[in-house]
Amino acid sequence: MSLVERVARNIVWIWRLCKGWLPQAFGTAATVLSIIWGGYGDNIWSDGRWALVSAVVLATASLLSQFLLQRPSYMELSRLEEVANSQSTEKSRALEQAFTVLIRKLAEHCSINANSDRISVYYFHDEGFVMLARWSSHPTYTRAGRGSYPTGQGAIGEAWDRGSAVSILPPTRIRWEKSLEAHHGFPPGSTQGLSMHCQSIAAIRIDADHHAVGVLVFESADGTRASQSTLDTAKSSMLFATLSELVNAVATLTPRVEKITQDAAQRSTTAPNWKPVRQGL
Amino acid sequence: MSETIGRYELTTSLGIGGGSPESLDAYVARLDHALLQVLGTHPTVTAYFTSANYEAFEVQVGLRFEGMEPRHIEEAASHILDECIEQASSPTGEPAALPVREESTLVPA
Numbered sequence A: 001m002s003l004v005e006r007v008a009r010n011i012v013w014i015w016r017l018c019k020g021w022l023p024q025a026f027g028t029a030a031t032v033l034s035i036i037w038g039g040y041g042d043n044i045w046s047d048g049r050w051a052l053v054s055a056v057v058l059a060t061a062s063l064l065s066q067f068l069l070q071r072p073s074y075m076e077l078s079r080l081e082e083v084a085n086s087q088s089t090e091k092s093r094a095l096e097q098a099f100t101v102l103i104r105k106l107a108e109h110c111s112i113n114a115n116s117d118r119i120s121v122y123y124f125h126d127e128g129f130v131m132l133a134r135w136s137s138h139p140t141y142t143r144a145g146r147g148s149y150p151t152g153q154g155a156i157g158e159a160w161d162r163g164s165a166v167s168i169l170p171p172t173r174i175r176w177e178k179s180l181e182a183h184h185g186f187p188p189g190s191t192q193g194l195s196m197h198c199q200s201i202a203a204i205r206i207d208a209d210h211h212a213v214g215v216l217v218f219e220s221a222d223g224t225r226a227s228q229s230t231l232d233t234a235k236s237s238m239l240f241a242t243l244s245e246l247v248n249a250v251a252t253l254t255p256r257v258e259k260i261t262q263d264a265a266q267r268s269t270t271a272p273n274w275k276p277v278r279q280g281l
Numbered sequence B: 001m002s003e004t005i006g007r008y009e010l011t012t013s014l015g016i017g018g019g020s021p022e023s024l025d026a027y028v029a030r031l032d033h034a035l036l037q038v039l040g041t042h043p044t045v046t047a048y049f050t051s052a053n054y055e056a057f058e059v060q061v062g063l064r065f066e067g068m069e070p071r072h073i074e075e076a077a078s079h080i081l082d083e084c085i086e087q088a089s090s091p092t093g094e095p096a097a098l099p100v101r102e103e104s105t106l107v108p109a
Helices: A003-038 A049-068 A074-109 A154-162 A173-183 A228-235 A238-253 A263-267 B021-039 B070-088
Strands: A117-125 A128-135 A164-168 A200-208 A211-220 B006-015 B045-053 B058-068 B100-108
Touching: A003 A049, A074 A117, A074 A128, A074 A211, A074 A228, A074 A238, A117 A238, A128 A211, A154 A164, A154 A200, A154 A211, A154 B100, A164 A228, A164 B070, A173 B006, A173 B100, A200 A228, A200 A238, A211 A228, A211 A238, A228 A238, A228 B070, B006 B070, B021 B045, B021 B058, B021 B070, B058 B070, B070 B100
Parallel strands: none
Antiparallel strands: A117 A128, A117 A211, A164 A200, A164 B100, A200 A211, B006 B058, B006 B100, B045 B058
Protein backbone atom coordinates (compact mmCIF):
# COMPACT_ATOMS: atom_id res chain seq x y z
CA MET A 1 0.00 0.00 0.00
CA SER A 2 1.44 3.35 -1.04
CA LEU A 3 1.77 6.37 1.26
CA VAL A 4 -1.02 8.22 -0.54
CA GLU A 5 -3.36 5.24 -0.12
CA ARG A 6 -2.47 4.97 3.57
CA VAL A 7 -3.17 8.67 4.14
CA ALA A 8 -6.43 8.40 2.21
CA ARG A 9 -7.51 5.39 4.30
CA ASN A 10 -6.70 7.23 7.53
CA ILE A 11 -8.68 10.29 6.40
CA VAL A 12 -11.67 8.12 5.55
CA TRP A 13 -11.35 6.35 8.94
CA ILE A 14 -11.24 9.69 10.81
CA TRP A 15 -14.18 11.02 8.78
CA ARG A 16 -16.23 7.91 9.61
CA LEU A 17 -15.28 8.24 13.28
CA CYS A 18 -16.35 11.90 13.31
CA LYS A 19 -19.51 11.15 11.40
CA GLY A 20 -20.41 8.38 13.80
CA TRP A 21 -19.46 10.00 17.10
CA LEU A 22 -19.60 13.80 16.62
CA PRO A 23 -23.33 14.26 17.40
CA GLN A 24 -23.02 12.15 20.56
CA ALA A 25 -19.78 13.97 21.57
CA PHE A 26 -21.44 17.39 21.14
CA GLY A 27 -24.50 16.24 23.06
CA THR A 28 -22.41 14.87 25.96
CA ALA A 29 -20.35 18.07 26.16
CA ALA A 30 -23.57 20.15 26.19
CA THR A 31 -24.90 18.05 29.09
CA VAL A 32 -21.67 18.42 31.08
CA LEU A 33 -21.67 22.21 30.50
CA SER A 34 -25.31 22.54 31.57
CA ILE A 35 -24.41 20.73 34.83
CA ILE A 36 -21.48 23.11 35.34
CA TRP A 37 -23.81 26.04 34.62
CA GLY A 38 -26.22 24.79 37.30
CA GLY A 39 -23.31 24.59 39.75
CA TYR A 40 -22.94 28.37 39.72
CA GLY A 41 -26.01 28.67 41.95
CA ASP A 42 -27.06 32.33 42.38
CA ASN A 43 -24.53 33.44 39.75
CA ILE A 44 -25.89 31.43 36.82
CA TRP A 45 -26.83 34.59 34.87
CA SER A 46 -23.55 36.40 35.56
CA ASP A 47 -20.43 34.23 36.08
CA GLY A 48 -22.02 31.07 34.68
CA ARG A 49 -23.40 32.59 31.51
CA TRP A 50 -20.47 31.33 29.44
CA ALA A 51 -21.40 27.72 30.36
CA LEU A 52 -25.03 28.24 29.33
CA VAL A 53 -24.05 29.78 26.00
CA SER A 54 -21.52 27.02 25.34
CA ALA A 55 -24.08 24.31 26.26
CA VAL A 56 -26.70 25.83 23.93
CA VAL A 57 -24.15 26.13 21.08
CA LEU A 58 -23.00 22.53 21.57
CA ALA A 59 -26.58 21.20 21.79
CA THR A 60 -27.41 23.04 18.55
CA ALA A 61 -24.24 21.62 16.96
CA SER A 62 -25.25 18.16 18.13
CA LEU A 63 -28.68 18.49 16.53
CA LEU A 64 -27.28 19.91 13.28
CA SER A 65 -24.58 17.24 13.00
CA GLN A 66 -27.20 14.59 13.71
CA PHE A 67 -29.27 15.80 10.74
CA LEU A 68 -26.46 16.81 8.39
CA LEU A 69 -23.69 14.25 9.04
CA GLN A 70 -25.44 11.05 10.01
CA ARG A 71 -26.90 10.06 6.70
CA PRO A 72 -28.65 7.77 6.09
CA SER A 73 -30.58 8.29 9.29
CA TYR A 74 -31.56 5.50 11.68
CA MET A 75 -35.11 5.66 10.36
CA GLU A 76 -33.86 5.32 6.82
CA LEU A 77 -31.57 2.42 7.77
CA SER A 78 -34.49 0.62 9.47
CA ARG A 79 -36.58 1.03 6.35
CA LEU A 80 -33.74 -0.22 4.14
CA GLU A 81 -33.28 -3.26 6.40
CA GLU A 82 -36.97 -4.11 6.11
CA VAL A 83 -36.78 -3.85 2.32
CA ALA A 84 -33.60 -5.98 2.21
CA ASN A 85 -35.17 -8.68 4.43
CA SER A 86 -38.29 -8.75 2.32
CA GLN A 87 -36.29 -9.00 -0.92
CA SER A 88 -34.09 -11.72 0.59
CA THR A 89 -37.15 -13.75 1.60
CA GLU A 90 -38.65 -13.40 -1.89
CA LYS A 91 -35.38 -14.45 -3.54
CA SER A 92 -35.01 -17.44 -1.17
CA ARG A 93 -38.55 -18.48 -2.02
CA ALA A 94 -37.85 -18.18 -5.75
CA LEU A 95 -34.68 -20.24 -5.31
CA GLU A 96 -36.53 -22.89 -3.31
CA GLN A 97 -39.22 -23.10 -6.00
CA ALA A 98 -36.56 -23.54 -8.69
CA PHE A 99 -34.92 -26.34 -6.66
CA THR A 100 -38.30 -27.94 -5.99
CA VAL A 101 -39.09 -28.08 -9.72
CA LEU A 102 -35.68 -29.60 -10.40
CA ILE A 103 -35.93 -32.33 -7.72
CA ARG A 104 -39.52 -33.10 -8.76
CA LYS A 105 -38.30 -33.69 -12.31
CA LEU A 106 -35.45 -35.80 -10.95
CA ALA A 107 -37.91 -37.86 -8.86
CA GLU A 108 -40.02 -38.42 -11.98
CA HIS A 109 -36.92 -39.41 -13.95
CA CYS A 110 -35.92 -41.92 -11.24
CA SER A 111 -39.52 -43.24 -10.96
CA ILE A 112 -39.72 -42.34 -7.29
CA ASN A 113 -42.61 -39.91 -7.42
CA ALA A 114 -45.43 -41.98 -5.90
CA ASN A 115 -47.52 -40.88 -2.96
CA SER A 116 -45.24 -42.83 -0.61
CA ASP A 117 -42.05 -41.11 -1.79
CA ARG A 118 -40.11 -37.97 -0.96
CA ILE A 119 -37.01 -36.24 -2.30
CA SER A 120 -34.97 -33.61 -0.47
CA VAL A 121 -31.80 -31.68 -1.20
CA TYR A 122 -29.51 -30.22 1.47
CA TYR A 123 -26.35 -28.15 1.42
CA PHE A 124 -23.63 -28.17 4.04
CA HIS A 125 -23.30 -25.08 6.16
CA ASP A 126 -21.83 -24.43 9.58
CA GLU A 127 -21.31 -28.05 10.72
CA GLY A 128 -24.80 -29.12 9.65
CA PHE A 129 -27.14 -29.39 6.71
CA VAL A 130 -29.62 -26.80 5.52
CA MET A 131 -32.60 -28.05 3.54
CA LEU A 132 -32.79 -26.25 0.21
CA ALA A 133 -35.95 -27.92 -1.08
CA ARG A 134 -38.19 -30.92 -0.53
CA TRP A 135 -40.88 -32.40 -2.72
CA SER A 136 -43.48 -35.09 -2.23
CA SER A 137 -46.95 -35.55 -3.67
CA HIS A 138 -48.00 -36.46 -0.10
CA PRO A 139 -48.56 -33.16 1.76
CA THR A 140 -47.59 -34.56 5.18
CA TYR A 141 -44.20 -35.68 3.92
CA THR A 142 -43.13 -32.23 2.74
CA ARG A 143 -42.99 -30.91 6.31
CA ALA A 144 -39.60 -30.63 7.98
CA GLY A 145 -39.61 -33.25 10.75
CA ARG A 146 -36.31 -32.21 12.30
CA GLY A 147 -35.26 -28.71 13.25
CA SER A 148 -31.64 -29.36 12.39
CA TYR A 149 -29.74 -31.87 10.30
CA PRO A 150 -26.36 -32.66 11.94
CA THR A 151 -23.64 -34.35 9.92
CA GLY A 152 -23.58 -37.55 11.97
CA GLN A 153 -27.25 -38.48 11.71
CA GLY A 154 -29.20 -40.71 9.37
CA ALA A 155 -28.75 -41.30 5.69
CA ILE A 156 -27.64 -37.69 5.15
CA GLY A 157 -24.66 -38.20 7.46
CA GLU A 158 -23.83 -41.64 6.03
CA ALA A 159 -23.93 -40.37 2.43
CA TRP A 160 -21.88 -37.32 3.42
CA ASP A 161 -19.20 -39.57 4.93
CA ARG A 162 -19.19 -42.41 2.40
CA GLY A 163 -20.40 -40.88 -0.87
CA SER A 164 -23.71 -42.72 -0.93
CA ALA A 165 -25.91 -44.81 1.34
CA VAL A 166 -28.86 -47.08 0.72
CA SER A 167 -30.78 -48.20 3.80
CA ILE A 168 -33.71 -50.51 4.30
CA LEU A 169 -35.39 -49.98 7.66
CA PRO A 170 -37.83 -52.02 9.78
CA PRO A 171 -41.51 -51.89 8.82
CA THR A 172 -42.81 -51.58 12.40
CA ARG A 173 -42.64 -48.11 13.91
CA ILE A 174 -41.16 -49.22 17.27
CA ARG A 175 -38.36 -51.23 15.66
CA TRP A 176 -37.82 -48.40 13.18
CA GLU A 177 -37.28 -45.84 15.94
CA LYS A 178 -34.96 -48.21 17.81
CA SER A 179 -33.00 -48.88 14.64
CA LEU A 180 -32.50 -45.16 13.92
CA GLU A 181 -31.23 -44.64 17.46
CA ALA A 182 -29.05 -47.77 17.58
CA HIS A 183 -27.51 -47.69 14.10
CA HIS A 184 -28.05 -44.28 12.50
CA GLY A 185 -26.86 -41.76 15.07
CA PHE A 186 -30.20 -40.38 16.25
CA PRO A 187 -30.26 -39.34 19.94
CA PRO A 188 -32.72 -41.29 22.15
CA GLY A 189 -36.24 -39.90 21.94
CA SER A 190 -35.55 -37.75 18.89
CA THR A 191 -37.24 -40.08 16.40
CA GLN A 192 -40.78 -39.86 17.78
CA GLY A 193 -41.43 -36.52 16.09
CA LEU A 194 -40.48 -37.72 12.62
CA SER A 195 -43.58 -37.54 10.44
CA MET A 196 -42.52 -39.97 7.73
CA HIS A 197 -41.86 -43.62 8.56
CA CYS A 198 -39.54 -44.18 5.62
CA GLN A 199 -38.59 -47.80 5.10
CA SER A 200 -36.15 -47.27 2.26
CA ILE A 201 -33.67 -44.43 1.86
CA ALA A 202 -31.17 -43.76 -0.90
CA ALA A 203 -28.86 -40.81 -0.43
CA ILE A 204 -26.00 -39.49 -2.51
CA ARG A 205 -23.40 -36.84 -1.77
CA ILE A 206 -23.24 -33.86 -4.11
CA ASP A 207 -19.63 -33.11 -4.99
CA ALA A 208 -18.43 -30.18 -7.03
CA ASP A 209 -14.87 -29.16 -7.78
CA HIS A 210 -13.41 -31.72 -5.31
CA HIS A 211 -15.59 -30.42 -2.54
CA ALA A 212 -18.59 -32.00 -0.88
CA VAL A 213 -21.32 -29.40 -0.98
CA GLY A 214 -24.56 -31.21 -0.19
CA VAL A 215 -26.64 -34.36 -0.16
CA LEU A 216 -29.62 -35.54 -2.21
CA VAL A 217 -31.97 -37.93 -0.38
CA PHE A 218 -34.70 -40.18 -1.80
CA GLU A 219 -37.03 -41.69 0.81
CA SER A 220 -40.05 -43.92 0.62
CA ALA A 221 -42.56 -45.40 3.03
CA ASP A 222 -42.34 -48.48 0.81
CA GLY A 223 -39.29 -50.61 1.62
CA THR A 224 -38.51 -51.43 -2.00
CA ARG A 225 -38.78 -48.08 -3.79
CA ALA A 226 -35.63 -46.13 -2.84
CA SER A 227 -32.70 -48.31 -3.87
CA GLN A 228 -29.25 -48.36 -5.41
CA SER A 229 -30.95 -48.34 -8.83
CA THR A 230 -32.53 -45.00 -7.88
CA LEU A 231 -29.08 -43.57 -7.19
CA ASP A 232 -27.61 -45.07 -10.38
CA THR A 233 -30.40 -43.53 -12.45
CA ALA A 234 -30.01 -40.17 -10.70
CA LYS A 235 -26.21 -40.12 -11.09
CA SER A 236 -26.37 -40.65 -14.83
CA SER A 237 -28.95 -37.89 -15.30
CA MET A 238 -28.22 -34.36 -16.53
CA LEU A 239 -30.80 -33.19 -14.00
CA PHE A 240 -28.48 -34.35 -11.21
CA ALA A 241 -25.52 -32.62 -12.87
CA THR A 242 -27.55 -29.39 -13.05
CA LEU A 243 -28.68 -29.78 -9.44
CA SER A 244 -25.07 -30.30 -8.33
CA GLU A 245 -23.98 -27.09 -10.06
CA LEU A 246 -26.81 -25.14 -8.47
CA VAL A 247 -26.16 -26.52 -4.98
CA ASN A 248 -22.49 -25.69 -5.45
CA ALA A 249 -23.42 -22.12 -6.40
CA VAL A 250 -25.56 -21.77 -3.26
CA ALA A 251 -22.89 -23.36 -1.05
CA THR A 252 -20.21 -21.08 -2.50
CA LEU A 253 -22.23 -18.03 -1.50
CA THR A 254 -22.07 -19.21 2.10
CA PRO A 255 -18.69 -18.95 3.80
CA ARG A 256 -18.06 -22.59 4.73
CA VAL A 257 -17.77 -25.45 2.30
CA GLU A 258 -16.11 -28.56 3.70
CA LYS A 259 -13.36 -30.28 1.77
CA ILE A 260 -13.88 -34.02 1.39
CA THR A 261 -11.99 -35.54 4.29
CA GLN A 262 -11.74 -38.73 6.25
CA ASP A 263 -14.40 -37.62 8.72
CA ALA A 264 -16.04 -41.02 8.47
CA ALA A 265 -13.06 -42.68 10.06
CA GLN A 266 -13.08 -40.17 12.90
CA ARG A 267 -16.80 -40.60 13.56
CA SER A 268 -17.03 -44.39 13.51
CA THR A 269 -16.13 -45.16 17.09
CA THR A 270 -16.46 -48.97 16.99
CA ALA A 271 -15.14 -50.19 13.66
CA PRO A 272 -16.23 -53.76 12.93
CA ASN A 273 -13.64 -56.51 12.77
CA TRP A 274 -13.65 -57.43 9.07
CA LYS A 275 -12.33 -60.92 8.30
CA PRO A 276 -11.14 -61.98 4.82
CA VAL A 277 -13.15 -64.76 3.20
CA ARG A 278 -10.12 -66.17 1.41
CA GLN A 279 -6.51 -66.11 2.53
CA GLY A 280 -4.32 -63.52 0.86
CA LEU A 281 -7.05 -60.87 0.55
CA MET B 1 -21.76 -48.51 -16.01
CA SER B 2 -18.42 -50.10 -15.19
CA GLU B 3 -17.29 -47.01 -13.28
CA THR B 4 -19.97 -47.71 -10.67
CA ILE B 5 -18.47 -51.14 -9.88
CA GLY B 6 -16.20 -50.86 -6.88
CA ARG B 7 -16.04 -51.95 -3.27
CA TYR B 8 -19.24 -51.78 -1.30
CA GLU B 9 -20.09 -52.77 2.25
CA LEU B 10 -23.50 -54.02 3.24
CA THR B 11 -24.28 -54.08 6.95
CA THR B 12 -27.43 -55.79 8.14
CA SER B 13 -29.06 -56.50 11.51
CA LEU B 14 -30.64 -59.84 12.29
CA GLY B 15 -33.22 -59.67 15.06
CA ILE B 16 -33.20 -62.72 17.33
CA GLY B 17 -36.47 -63.63 19.04
CA GLY B 18 -35.02 -63.88 22.54
CA GLY B 19 -32.75 -65.92 24.81
CA SER B 20 -29.67 -65.50 26.95
CA PRO B 21 -26.41 -63.69 26.07
CA GLU B 22 -24.74 -67.11 25.99
CA SER B 23 -27.21 -68.39 23.40
CA LEU B 24 -26.62 -65.23 21.35
CA ASP B 25 -22.86 -65.83 21.49
CA ALA B 26 -23.38 -69.43 20.41
CA TYR B 27 -25.57 -68.32 17.53
CA VAL B 28 -23.01 -65.73 16.39
CA ALA B 29 -20.32 -68.42 16.37
CA ARG B 30 -22.51 -70.74 14.25
CA LEU B 31 -23.44 -67.89 11.90
CA ASP B 32 -19.78 -66.91 11.55
CA HIS B 33 -18.90 -70.50 10.63
CA ALA B 34 -21.81 -70.69 8.16
CA LEU B 35 -20.73 -67.42 6.53
CA LEU B 36 -17.20 -68.72 6.04
CA GLN B 37 -18.59 -71.85 4.38
CA VAL B 38 -21.14 -70.09 2.18
CA LEU B 39 -18.94 -67.18 1.14
CA GLY B 40 -16.39 -69.60 -0.26
CA THR B 41 -18.73 -70.04 -3.22
CA HIS B 42 -19.27 -66.28 -3.71
CA PRO B 43 -16.11 -64.77 -5.22
CA THR B 44 -17.51 -61.23 -5.15
CA VAL B 45 -17.59 -61.20 -1.31
CA THR B 46 -14.07 -60.62 -0.05
CA ALA B 47 -14.61 -59.93 3.67
CA TYR B 48 -17.26 -60.19 6.33
CA PHE B 49 -17.90 -59.63 10.01
CA THR B 50 -20.38 -60.71 12.66
CA SER B 51 -20.98 -59.09 16.02
CA ALA B 52 -23.55 -59.49 18.78
CA ASN B 53 -25.59 -56.57 20.11
CA TYR B 54 -26.76 -57.67 23.56
CA GLU B 55 -28.89 -54.56 24.20
CA ALA B 56 -31.06 -54.94 21.12
CA PHE B 57 -30.54 -58.71 21.10
CA GLU B 58 -29.53 -58.79 17.48
CA VAL B 59 -26.60 -59.81 15.31
CA GLN B 60 -24.80 -57.37 13.03
CA VAL B 61 -23.47 -58.91 9.83
CA GLY B 62 -21.25 -57.11 7.34
CA LEU B 63 -20.41 -58.23 3.81
CA ARG B 64 -17.81 -56.53 1.64
CA PHE B 65 -18.48 -56.88 -2.08
CA GLU B 66 -15.91 -56.28 -4.81
CA GLY B 67 -16.49 -56.29 -8.54
CA MET B 68 -20.26 -56.47 -8.39
CA GLU B 69 -22.69 -53.85 -9.65
CA PRO B 70 -24.11 -52.24 -6.51
CA ARG B 71 -27.70 -52.57 -7.71
CA HIS B 72 -27.39 -56.37 -7.44
CA ILE B 73 -25.75 -56.45 -4.02
CA GLU B 74 -28.94 -56.36 -1.94
CA GLU B 75 -30.37 -59.37 -3.76
CA ALA B 76 -27.09 -61.30 -3.56
CA ALA B 77 -26.82 -60.52 0.16
CA SER B 78 -30.37 -61.79 0.74
CA HIS B 79 -29.51 -65.12 -0.85
CA ILE B 80 -26.28 -65.43 1.13
CA LEU B 81 -27.94 -64.55 4.43
CA ASP B 82 -30.89 -66.88 3.86
CA GLU B 83 -28.47 -69.73 3.24
CA CYS B 84 -26.35 -68.84 6.27
CA ILE B 85 -29.35 -68.49 8.58
CA GLU B 86 -30.55 -71.90 7.50
CA GLN B 87 -27.11 -73.45 8.09
CA ALA B 88 -26.67 -71.70 11.43
CA SER B 89 -29.95 -72.88 12.93
CA SER B 90 -29.16 -75.28 15.74
CA PRO B 91 -30.26 -78.93 15.59
CA THR B 92 -31.79 -78.37 19.02
CA GLY B 93 -33.97 -75.63 17.58
CA GLU B 94 -32.13 -72.62 18.95
CA PRO B 95 -33.02 -69.81 18.45
CA ALA B 96 -36.69 -70.74 18.66
CA ALA B 97 -37.66 -68.47 15.75
CA LEU B 98 -35.52 -67.86 12.69
CA PRO B 99 -33.64 -64.53 12.81
CA VAL B 100 -35.31 -61.74 10.87
CA ARG B 101 -33.51 -59.13 8.79
CA GLU B 102 -34.40 -55.89 10.53
CA GLU B 103 -32.53 -53.43 8.35
CA SER B 104 -29.57 -53.05 6.04
CA THR B 105 -27.31 -50.28 4.82
CA LEU B 106 -25.18 -50.30 1.69
CA VAL B 107 -22.30 -47.84 1.42
CA PRO B 108 -19.15 -47.59 -0.73
CA ALA B 109 -16.15 -49.09 1.09
